[in-house]
Amino acid sequence: MGTQASGPRITLSYRSLEWIGGVDGHLRLLDQTRLPEAVDYLDCRSAEEVWDAIRRLCVRGAPAIGVAAAYGAVLGCSRREPLRWEDVEQICAYLKTCRPTAVNLGWALDRMLRTAQRCLTEGSGTSGRMALPASLLREAQAIEQEDRETCQALGRNGAELIPDGGAVLTHCNTGALAAAGIGTALAALFAAWEQGKRFTVWVDETRPLLQGARLTAWELHQRGIPAAVLCDHAAGQLMGAGKVQVVIVGADRIAANGDVANKIGTYGLAVLARAHGIPMYVSAPASTFDLSITGGWEIPIEQRSAEEVSVGLGRRTVPEGVEVYNPAFDVTPAEWISGIVTERGIIAPVNEARIRERLTT
Amino acid sequence: MGTQASGPRITLSYRSLEWIGGVDGHLRLLDQTRLPEAVDYLDCRSAEEVWDAIRRLCVRGAPAIGVAAAYGAVLGCSRREPLRWEDVEQICAYLKTCRPTAVNLGWALDRMLRTAQRCLTEGSGTSGRMALPASLLREAQAIEQEDRETCQALGRNGAELIPDGGAVLTHCNTGALAAAGIGTALAALFAAWEQGKRFTVWVDETRPLLQGARLTAWELHQRGIPAAVLCDHAAGQLMGAGKVQVVIVGADRIAANGDVANKIGTYGLAVLARAHGIPMYVSAPASTFDLSITGGWEIPIEQRSAEEVSVGLGRRTVPEGVEVYNPAFDVTPAEWISGIVTERGIIAPVNEARIRERLTT
Numbered sequence: 242m243g244t245q246a247s248g249p250r251i252t253l254s255y256r257s258l259e260w261i262g263g264v265d266g267h268l269r270l271l272d273q274t275r276l277p278e279a280v281d282y283l284d285c286r287s288a289e290e291v292w293d294a295i296r297r298l299c300v301r302g303a304p305a306i307g308v309a310a311a312y313g314a315v316l317g318c319s320r321r322e323p324l325r326w327e328d329v330e331q332i333c334a335y336l337k338t339c340r341p342t343a344v345n346l347g348w349a350l351d352r353m354l355r356t357a358q359r360c361l362t363e364g365s366g367t368s369g370r371m372a373l374p375a376s377l378l379r380e381a382q383a384i385e386q387e388d389r390e391t392c393q394a395l396g397r398n399g400a401e402l403i404p405d406g407g408a409v410l411t412h413c414n415t416g417a418l419a420a421a422g423i424g425t426a427l428a429a430l431f432a433a434w435e436q437g438k439r440f441t442v443w444v445d446e447t448r449p450l451l452q453g454a455r456l457t458a459w460e461l462h463q464r465g466i467p468a469a470v471l472c473d474h475a476a477g478q479l480m481g482a483g484k485v486q487v488v489i490v491g492a493d494r495i496a497a498n499g500d501v502a503n504k505i506g507t508y509g510l511a512v513l514a515r516a517h518g519i520p521m522y523v524s525a526p527a528s529t530f531d532l533s534i535t536g537g538w539e540i541p542i543e544q545r546s547a548e549e550v551s552v553g554l555g556r557r558t559v560p561e562g563v564e565v566y567n568p569a570f571d572v573t574p575a576e577w578i579s580g581i582v583t584e585r586g587i588i589a590p591v592n593e594a595r596i597r598e599r600l601t602t
Numbered sequence: 603m604g605t606q607a608s609g610p611r612i613t614l615s616y617r618s619l620e621w622i623g624g625v626d627g628h629l630r631l632l633d634q635t636r637l638p639e640a641v642d643y644l645d646c647r648s649a650e651e652v653w654d655a656i657r658r659l660c661v662r663g664a665p666a667i668g669v670a671a672a673y674g675a676v677l678g679c680s681r682r683e684p685l686r687w688e689d690v691e692q693i694c695a696y697l698k699t700c701r702p703t704a705v706n707l708g709w710a711l712d713r714m715l716r717t718a719q720r721c722l723t724e725g726s727g728t729s730g731r732m733a734l735p736a737s738l739l740r741e742a743q744a745i746e747q748e749d750r751e752t753c754q755a756l757g758r759n760g761a762e763l764i765p766d767g768g769a770v771l772t773h774c775n776t777g778a779l780a781a782a783g784i785g786t787a788l789a790a791l792f793a794a795w796e797q798g799k800r801f802t803v804w805v806d807e808t809r810p811l812l813q814g815a816r817l818t819a820w821e822l823h824q825r826g827i828p829a830a831v832l833c834d835h836a837a838g839q840l841m842g843a844g845k846v847q848v849v850i851v852g853a854d855r856i857a858a859n860g861d862v863a864n865k866i867g868t869y870g871l872a873v874l875a876r877a878h879g880i881p882m883y884v885s886a887p888a889s890t891f892d893l894s895i896t897g898g899w900e901i902p903i904e905q906r907s908a909e910e911v912s913v914g915l916g917r918r919t920v921p922e923g924v925e926v927y928n929p930a931f932d933v934t935p936a937e938w939i940s941g942i943v944t945e946r947g948i949i950a951p952v953n954e955a956r957i958r959e960r961l962t963t
Contacts, residue, residue, distance in 0.1 A: 277921035443927070446911065448809060448833035451919045454911070458924040469925040472809035472911060474834035477870025478932035509838025509874060516873045550807065550815070550833060555916030558812045560638035563819040564830040566804070571839035 248397040251431050254463065255280070257305045257418045260312055260382065264319055264374045268312040272299045273418055273452075277459045288317030288332050295339040295346075298450060302419020303493045303529050304388050307345030310336045311381035314353040319374045329357040329373075341541045342502055342570050344494040344531040349384050356380040385421045391526045392422025394584035399429025399489065399524050402582070405438040407486030410476060412445040413504035414456035415491035415524065425491040426524040427460060429582065434466050440486075442468045443479060447504060449549040449567065473506050480517040488514045492525040492581075499575030499591035500537025501525075508571040515577055524582035527600050537572035545569045609758040612792045615824065616641070618666045618779045621673055621743065625680055625735045629673040631661045634779055634813075638820045649678030649693050656700040656707075659811060663780020664854045664890050665749050668706030671697045672742035675714040680735045690718040690734075702902045703863055703931050705855040705892040710745050717741040746782045752887045753783025755945035760790025760850065760885050763943070766799040768847030771837060773806040774865035775817035776852035776885065786852040787885040788821060790943065795827050801847075803829045804840060808865060810910040810928065834867050841878040849875045853886040853942075860936030860952035861898025862886075869932040876938055884934075885943040888961050898933035906930045 259269045261284075268291060272283040283299050285291045291313030294300055300309045317332035318324055333350040340346060360376040361369045403409060409430060416427035423431055430442060442461055447453035454470045461468040471479065479485050488510055494502040501507070501523050514521040534540065547565035551558060559565055580589030581596075588595050620630045622645075629652060633644040644660050646652045652674030655661055661670045678693035679685055694711040701707060721737040722730045764770060770791060777788035784792055791803060803822055808814035815831045822829040832840065840846050849871055855863040862868070862884050875882040895901065908926035912919060920926055941950030942957075949956050 278918055444924075445835070446809070446919070448807070448835065454919045455921075459921045462921050462924050467925075469927045470911060470920045471927040472834070472866065474806070474809065474837075474867030474870050475927065475929065475932070476835075477873055478866060478929065479927075481869055481932075505833065505839060506835030508842055509835050509870065512838055512877045513870060513873055516877065550831060554919070557639055558807070558815045558915070559831045560816075560820045560823050563805075563823050564828075566830045566832040566836065566840075568836065568839065571836070571842075 249435055251423050253417050264378050270300045274299055276455050288313045292339045303343035303345040304420035307349035308385045308421045310346050311349040311353055311384045315377045315381050318377055324370055324373055326361055342493045342543045345528045348528045389422035391584040392420050392428050395425050395524050396428030396432035399582040400432035402522055403433035404486045408441045410443040410485045410488045412490045413447045414452040416460040418456050426489045444468050444470045445473045446470050449553050477513045480513050485519055488521040492523050492529050494540050495530045496534045496536050497532045498536045498593045501573045502540040502570045505568050505571050508573045511573045511577040520579040522580050523578055526584055543569040612784050614778050625739050633660045635660055637816050649674045653700045664704035664706040665781035668710035669746045669782045671707050672710040672714055672745045676738045676742050679738055685731055685734055687722055703854045703904045706889045709889045750783035752945040753781050753789050756786050756885050757789030757793035760943040761793035763883055764794035765847045769802045771804040771846045771849045773851045774808045775813040777821040779817050787850040805829050805831045806834045807831050810914050838874050841874050846880055849882040853884050853890050855901050856891045857895045857897045858893045859897045859954045862934045863901040863931045866929050866932050869934045872934045872938040881940040883941050884939055904930040
């Protein structure tokens with residue numbers, strides 16, 4: 242599998258989510274809407290609460306919302322008696338609707354569905370239904386644990402791309418807050434730092450919700466890695482001044498041809514990086530690839546509310562009556578990406594043949 | 603001169619600044635830090651108050667701060683008795699320190715200095731000193747009036763670049779709030795709209811202080827021109843989707859070779875526009891050109907406080923202890939600019955010969 246990390250294991254002092262208790266337990270989320278001002282937790286005891294927490298971005302990041310949704314399915318199923326196949330189907334279908342772009346959500350919920358099916362088929366009648374909640378919890382915990390291992394491997398594989406002595410630019414948040422494990426793109430920085438490499442990190446603040454400023458800067462600061470936050474549109478000037486050696490970002494969905502849907506702004510960064518001859522890498526687990534779609538044009542892009550831009554920071558900044566354009570993601574063409582870091586190694590150049598070779602063999 | 607507009611004259615219902623009264627009057631500013639929530643005015647009765655208002659961006663935009671500073675010199679000189687040449691020099695030198703990048707500031711204050719010198723030389727002793735306050739006020743009013751005419755010409759000349767039926771992207775604020783007249787880049791949109799052209803305007807919100815969202819959107823909305831505000835880093839995706847036909851921005855200082863210092867983010871927009879084959883224009887009065895410097899590398903770039911980014915919108919968005927990189931401007935190379943609109947016509951291609959030809963003949 243290549244997911245068994247052999248390098249040093251990175252441990253962090255915080256986690257984005259945690260299952261508390263047994264089959265009748267609940268999901269505890271680090272409420273990311275409150276960072277960096279407060280480290281608060283949110284306890285979710287129903288599928289609806291998880292749906293709402295994902296929608297409101299209390300938990301976000303493609304791998305993390307996959308794990309959170311799996312636990313949401315556990316919560317949705319744990320208090321139904323009798324629990325039927327139709328109920329599981331309905332709960333998973335419901336949870337899939339909370340956000341459209343990240344494919345990890347559907348991927349994790351499909352695993353939960355397959356687990357339910359297997360449990361109901363293997364157990365006979367009542368015994369299968371009785372075993373179902375425990376089976377679902379085990380599967381959600383397996384998804385979480387696999388994500389932890391995957392993130393370690395992403396860190397180890399990505400670390401080799403990080404220069405010793407240079408500067409790295411990143412966008413949005415791709416650390417431990419975006420996953421169950423230590424993250425995707427940011428994991429590479431954690432691992433490189435652990436290896437003794439020294440560098441600074443330019444952190445795009447990432448409007449409108451400032452996941453870079455609020456979350457990535459917080460994570461790097463916790464780890465003692467020097468970081469400087471910039472307004473997103475200052476990235477070009479930095480590149481022009483020779484102050485960026487590599488760009489590394491995450492992904493919310495990657496098409497079979499390698500086109501990458503990621504936080505809005507990634508497309509522009511790729512154009513800038515190309516124009517300045519700076520390598521730009523994407524880091525994502527295999528679960529972020531959607532080989533069922535040909536290219537990025539098929540990826541549904543979530544449009545989020547105008548209020549995130551117009552009043553999101555406490556005061557009205559866009560006049561009443563003026564429209565706001567607020568897509569959450571954009572799609573970067575495969576040919577502009579220098580390589581994609583996965584838990585199974587780095588895919589470069591980025592094209593369908595290399596992707597299928599790396600992910601399916 | 604080419605500054606006498608022959609097309610229809612655009613009038614707007616608001617103005618960025620106004621001199622109230624005679625020689626002992628004061629400067630009234632539309633307080634731009636309060637828009638769009640409130641239309642408030644700030645009365646400045648001393649050079650120090652004007653200095654502070656410019657520094658705090660109650661009034662901003664290269665042409666507007668030139669005019670405001672000229673009135674600041676009037677205020678600084680109007681209450682001194684006896685008023686000596688050294689006082690005028692000192693007041694103008696002081697006012698020049700409030701912001702470093704926009705050359706209009708120094709340009710306007712140099713005009714005030716020349717006026718004072720002329721007045722003191724022509725008048726003999728006491729009579730020259732007695733006439734000085736009135737002469738300075740007349741000069742400030744002349745600078746203001748010339749800016750009004752210049753803006754009309756910028757609008758008329760720029761309007762021909764605006765498509766009928768397409769979409770225009772702009773950055774920061776370059777309208778009547780950035781000038782004494784109707785603006786620079788935005789004046790082209792006002793004039794094109796007046797001519798019956800129909801288009802929509804993509805307004806970069808322009809972090810950190812959101813002059814696009816707060817001011818440009820407000821001005822366009824006042825005029826009934828359809829506008830949509832976007833996060834700055836969404837511009838690339840819009841261009842990639844074919845939704846931008848032309849980019850037009852202002853300038854804070856233009857070097858002899860045509861390199862343009864303008865609001866941070868302009869450099870990145872130029873790279874994006876070039877990559878997508880979209881023309882990008884700059885609109886600026888002759889007073890924004892600084893023919894004394896060879897290229898953009900000589901332009902001093904103002905670094906503004908970290909707080910604009912980290913707490914500027916009412917809540918802390920960058921963790922304590924994390925650095926912030928907050929340059930107010932960047933420099934775009936001349937060769938990436940399709941043309942510069944001036945009151946004397948459009949300079950294209952942008953190079954030193956064309957600039958000198960247009961501005962000095």
